[in-house]
Amino acid sequence: MTQKSAYSQQPQRCWLFFRLVTFTLGSLLLASGGFPPMTRGAEASMDERSYPLPSRLEAVLEPQGTVEDYFDQISPSPQGYLLWSSWPVLVYLEPSQASSGSALAQRQAVWQNQAEGAIADWSRYLHLEITDDKAQANIVILRKQPPLRWEKGKISRARHAETRFRIIRDRDADGQSCLRHQQTVYVGDRQGPQQLRGTLRHELGHALGLWGHSPNPGDALYAGQIADPPEISQSDLNTLGKLYGQPTLLGCLG
């Protein structure tokens, strides 16, 4: 019987949120963010371990010595870096619910196309697959504004995008003990196609483990607002490569 318990749920705040507050405040929010102290007893029986680099990613990494990256901006969770160790990573997209032919349906179709495009962008480097089974998905992408939250004594302001994760302990089909993470991405459908693609690409980068922001406007994980959202850069990939070489408590024993 599968046993599940959630240990944490943390948001990754992004420029679309910062835009509504001011960049300075957003930066301060990010700098003062991070993970709350956690009890490590829950994972005391787990050991840190490293996994082989995903082959698609390994194939595009720069040789040692010429590497530019922003790995120093990436935060681990109390259970280690939020990397995936079992492939493919399953991604669920919220389906369209509007009547076909309506303006709402057209907007939702644009969102769907851009979400599938963002998944394809990252799939060149990490093995992702779209699933219709939300319960089995590792990453759930919802066509919704992020939920409002209580922050510093008041309700947070509305924002367009956010990524959250939670940690779950359960067992795999062979009965091995696992410490897994699940990522939920919230991206509304009120942006134009190009901005939407950039937002989805950026948030999916967080869900793939890039839990932080690049200081470089040419990177997909840059925190600021860009009129022409960047593609996934070599620096994004180098950072991802360094990330996937780190040990973590996440994964299954065995």
Ligand SMILES: [Zn+2]
């Ligand atoms: Zn972000």
